[in-house]
Amino acid sequence: xxxxxxxxxxxxxxxxxxxxxxxxxxxxxxxxxxxxxxxxxxxxxxxxxxxxxxxxxxxxxxxxxxxxxxxxxxxxxxxxxxxxxxxxxxxxxxxxxxxxxxxxxxxxxxxxxxxxxxxxxxxxxxxxxxxxxxxxxxxxxxxxxxxxxxxxxxxxxxxxxxxxxxxxxxxxxxxxxxxxxxxxxxxxxxxxxxxxxxxxxxxxxxxxxxxxxxxxxxxxxxxxxxxxxxxxxxxxxxxxxxxxxxxxxxxxxxxxxxxxxxxxxxxxxxxxxxxxxxxxxxxxxxxxxxxxxxxxxxxxxxxxxxxxxxxxxxxxxxxxxxxxxxxxxxxxxxxxxxxxxxxxxxxxxxxxxxxxxxxxxxxxxxxxxxxxxxxxxxxxxxxxxxxxxxxxxxxxxxxxxxxxxxxxxxxxxxxxxxxxxxxxxxxxxxxxxxxxxxxxxxxxxxxxxxxxxxxxxxxxxxxxxxxxxxxxxxxxxxxxxxxxxxxxxxxxxxxxxxx
Ligand code: NAD
Numbered sequence: 115x116x117x118x119x120x121x122x123x124x125x126x127x128x129x130x131x132x133x134x135x136x137x138x139x140x141x142x143x144x145x146x147x148x149x150x151x152x153x154x155x156x157x158x159x160x161x162x163x164x165x166x167x168x169x170x171x172x173x174x175x176x177x178x179x180x181x182x183x184x185x186x187x188x189x190x191x192x193x194x195x196x197x198x199x200x201x202x203x204x205x206x207x208x209x210x211x212x213x214x215x216x217x218x219x220x221x222x223x224x225x226x227x228x229x230x231x232x233x234x235x236x237x238x239x240x241x242x243x244x245x246x247x248x249x250x251x252x253x254x255x256x257x258x259x260x261x262x263x264x265x266x267x268x269x270x271x272x273x274x275x276x277x278x279x280x281x282x283x284x285x286x287x288x289x290x291x292x293x294x295x296x297x298x299x300x301x302x303x304x305x306x307x308x309x310x311x312x313x314x315x316x317x318x319x320x321x322x323x324x325x326x327x328x329x330x331x332x333x334x335x336x337x338x339x340x341x342x343x344x345x346x347x348x349x350x351x352x353x354x355x356x357x358x359x360x361x362x363x364x365x366x367x368x369x370x371x372x373x374x375x376x377x378x379x380x381x382x383x384x385x386x387x388x389x390x391x392x393x394x395x396x397x398x399x400x401x402x403x404x405x406x407x408x409x410x411x412x413x414x415x416x417x418x419x420x421x422x423x424x425x426x427x428x429x430x431x432x433x434x435x436x437x438x439x440x441x442x443x444x445x446x447x448x449x450x451x452x453x454x455x456x457x458x459x460x461x462x463x464x465x466x467x468x469x470x471x472x473x474x475x476x477x478x479x480x481x482x483x484x485x486x487x488x489x490x491x492x493x494x495x496x497x498x499x500x501x502x503x504x505x506x507x508x509x510x511x512x513x514x515x516x517x518x519x520x521x522x523x524x525x526x527x528x529x530x531x532x533x534x535x536x537x538x539x540x541x542x543x544x545x546x547x548x549x550x551x552x553x554x555x556x557x558x559x560x561x562x563x564x565x566x567x568x569x570x571x572x573x574x575x576x577x578x579x580x581x582x583x584x585x586x587x588x589x590x591x592x593x594x595x596x597x598x599x600x601x602x603x604x605x606x607x608x609x610x611x612x613x
Contacts, residue, residue, distance in 0.1 A: 118215040119229075123448045126601050129173050130165060135220070136316035137168040139175050139336055141184035143329025149174045154309055154337070158493045159226030159455040162448035162454070169310050169576065176304070176345040179333035183275040183302035184351045189303065196251035199298060200235030201220075203247035205325040206294075207240050213321060214237075214240070217314055220604040221286055224311040226374040226455040226495070227410050239290035245577045246294035246598070248486050253299060253598055258608070259428040265609045270602035272300035273377065274353035277346050279339075279367065280315065281359045282308035283413040283517075289315055291577075291592050292356040292379075292600075293332065299601035304352070305334045306343050308359075310457055312336050314552055339363060350374045354600060357381070379590030379600050381415065381582060383515040384543030387536040388418035388572055390556065392426040394548035397572075400434035402546070402572040403521070408442060408499050411456045412519035416544045418572055420512060421523045428525050432503055435521065436481045439499035443487050455488070455495045456518055462495040465518035465527050469500055478503040481524070514529065515541070529554060533561045542584035546572040564592070 115123075126132055138145040148169040155164035186192075194202075209219065214236050222232040248336045258266030278292045285307055296303050307315035319334045335342050347355050347370045359379040371378045388403045406418035423431045445451030456462050466485055471477060482500025487493055499519040505511050511522045526532035536545055545564040547555050552569070559567040565583045568574045575581075580594040590600060595611065 116215050119219060121221040122216060123229075126165075126219070126448060132165075132220065132223070135166050135313060136320065137166065138177070138316075138332040139169060139171055140316060140319035140332075141175065141179045142333065143194040143323060146173070146175070147339075152337075156224060156312060157458065158223055158486060159457050160223075160448070161389075161456075161491055162459065162494050163604075165223065166313070168336050170309070171335050172337060173342075173345040175335050175337070176342050176349060178276055179304040179335045180346065180349045180351050181347045182330035182333050183304050186302045186328060187272070187274060189328060189330065191300070191328045191331045191516070194300070196253065199300060200247045200250035202325055202327055203250060203294060205244050205298060206322060206327070207247060209245035209325055210236065210243065210318075210495050213317070214609065217286065217317055219448065220313050220317065224313050225282060225285065225410070226447050226457055228452070228454045229450050231410060231454075231564075232447070235284055235287040238287045242287070242290040242577050243294045246298040249289045249295070249595060249598055250298040253602065255604070258606070260608060266612065267607050269605045269607065270299070273601050273603045273607055274301060275351050275355045276301045276303050276356065277352045278303055278305045278600060279343055279347065279355065279357045279359065280305065280307045282310040283410060283415070285311040286314040286318065288358050289318065290599070292358075293318075294595040296356075296601045297327070299598055301354070301601045302330065303332045305332065306345055306346055307334065307336070309336070309338050338447075344370070347371060347473070348373070352376055354378070356592070364588065367524050377600070379582070379592060381592060382586060382588040383517075383541060384417070384583065384587050385419050385513070385515050385541045386416055386544045386546070386564070387420040387422045387524075388546035389429050389526070389532045389536055389548065390421065390423045390427065391532070391547075391549035391554065392424045393550045394427070395550070396427060396431055396434060396569075399548040400431060400438060402439035402548075404435055406546070406572040407521045408439065408453055408519050411454055411497065413456060413517050416573075418546055419516065419520070419522060421521055421593050422526050422532050423523060424532065425525050425527060428523075432501070432523055435501060439481050440502060444486070444496050444500055445490060446494065449490070453496075453499060453519065456497055457495075459495055461517070462497060465497050465516055465520065468511065468514065468516045468518070469520060472502055472505075472509070473567070475509065476511065477505055477511060495550055500589045508533055513539055529558060533558055537561075537563050540586045543587035544568065
C-alpha cells in the first residue's frame with residue numbers, strides 16, 4: 115500500500131469519513147447545489163452507515179446540464195482537432211494515474227468492494243482513456259465507389275449531446291468505458307452516476323477540468339433514477355444514451371429514447387454460464403469461476419452465476435468450488451478482504467429473498483447460509499458465498515439474476531446438453547467454456563447465444579474486446595473500436611465531377 119493509501123484508510127477509520135469529498139453537481143464547469151436544496155446520504159456498506167452526503171437534483175439540473183452540453187458543442191470543443199482530443203484524453207489518463215490512490219479508496223468505500231479490486235478498476239479506466247486517446251484521430255470514413263464521374267465519402271460526425279447512466283457496481287470503470295469513446299468522437303456528455311455511488315464520477319469531473327476539457331463538455335448530475343435520470347434521458351437534446359443497469363430500467367430508458375428517436379446502448383443484466391467439460395483443467399476452472407462469481411460479492415453483470423458441469427466431473431468440480439468459497443475471508447473493503455459486503459441493505463435483503471426461495475423449494479445448498487456481518491466490527495451488509503447444487507433448469511435460482519455471491523450448479527450429460535442449458539435463460543451476456551479440445555470449444559462458442567464467449571479463461575480480454583449482450587442482456591457494444599461508432603453519426607457526401 116502506498117503511504118497516501120495508508121493515510122486515507124487511517125483517516126477513514128479514525129473519523130468515519132474522508133475530508134475533501136465532493137458533494138455537488140458539476141454543470142458547465144461549476145460545482146452547484148440543487149435548486150430544491152435536497153440531499154442524499156452515501157453509505158459505507160462495510161459498516162452499514164452513512165459517511166457523506168451529496169445534493170440530489172431533478173428536472174432543473176438535468177435541463178441545465180443538457181443545455182450546457184448542447185452549448186459546449188458549438189464552443190471551442192466543436193473546433194478541436196481529433197489529434198488534440200487524443201492529447202487531452204491522454205492527459206486525463208495521466209491525471210487518473212496520479213490520483214489513483216485516492217480514487218481507489220473512495221471507490222472501495224462507496225461500493226464496499228475490496229480495495230485491491232477498486233485499484234484494478236481504476237487501472238482499467240486508465241487503460242480505457244489511453245486506448246481511446248489513441249483512437250481519436252483514427253475514426254476514418256470511407257470512399258464510395260460511385261464511378262469515374264463522382265466522388266463519394268462518408269464523414270463520422272459526433273452524434274451530439276450524450277447521456278451516460280451508470281450503476282453502482284463498477285461506477286468509475288463503467289463511466290470510463292462510455293465517456294472516453296464519446297469524447298474521442300467529439301461528443302459532449304451528461305453523466306448520471308447511481309445514487310448509491312456518486313463520488314468517483316465527481317472526482318473524474320474535477321480531473322477532466324484539470325486536464326483542460328472545456329467547461330460544459332462533461333457534466334455530472336446527482337440524484338435518484340426517477341428524480342433526475344428520467345428527465346435526463348427524456349430530454350430531446352440528448353441524441354444518444356448509454357445506459358448500464360437493470361433490464362426493467364433499460365426498457366424504460368429505451369421507451370424514453372424512442373420518443374426523441376435517440377440512439378441507445380443498453381448494457382443490462384445477465385445470468386452467465388461457465389461450462390466445464392470432463393477434460394478441463396478443473397483446478398484452473400474452479401479458480402476462475404470462484405473469482406468470477408465472488409469478486410465484488412457477485413455484483414457483476416457478467417459474473418459466472420451458473421456452473422454448467424459435465425456429470426462425470428460434477429462432484430470433483432463442486433468440491434473444488436466449495437473449498438474455495440469457504441476459504442474466502444470476509445471483511446471491510448478497505449482492509450483488503452477476499453470478499454467484501456454487498457452495496458446496500460436493500461440489496462442484501464433482495465439476495466436473501468432469492469436464497470430463501472431456493473431453500474424453501476428444497477434445493478440443495480452445498481455451502482453458504484445467508485446474510486452475515488464483518489467479524490471485526492460486527493456490522494455491515496455481508497452475504498456468505500453460497501452454492502446451490504444440481505438446480506433444475508426452470509428454477510428461479512437459475513433463471514433470475516441474483517447479483518450476489520450465489521452460484522447455481524447445473525449438471526449436463528454432454529456438450530449438446532451443456533449448450534442447451536447455457537442458452538436456456540432470457541439473458542445472453544457472456545459465457546465461459548473449459549475444455550482441452552479447441553475444436554469442441556469453438557463448436558460450443560458457435561452455438562452459444564451470448565455477446566462474448568471466453569475459452570479456458572473467464573474474463574479473457576481487455577479494452578480492445580467489444581462487450582455487450584444479446585436477448586435481454588442488452589443491445590449495442592462497448593469497448594474496442596466498435597464503441598466509437600456509438601458516438602458518431604455518418605454523413606455521406608456525394609459529388610458529380612463537372613466538366
Ligand atoms: P438500475 O437500473 O436500478 O439503475 C442503474 C442506473 O439507472 C442508476 O444510475 C439509476 O439511478 C438509474 N435510473 C433508475 N431509474 C431510471 C430511470 N427511470 N431513468 C433513467 N435512469 C434511471 O440498476 P442497478 O440496480 O443500479 O444495477 C444493477 C443492474 O445493472 C444489474 O441488473 C446488472 O446486471 C446491471 N449491470 C449491467 C452491466 C453491463 O455491462 N451489462 C454492468 C453493470 C451492471
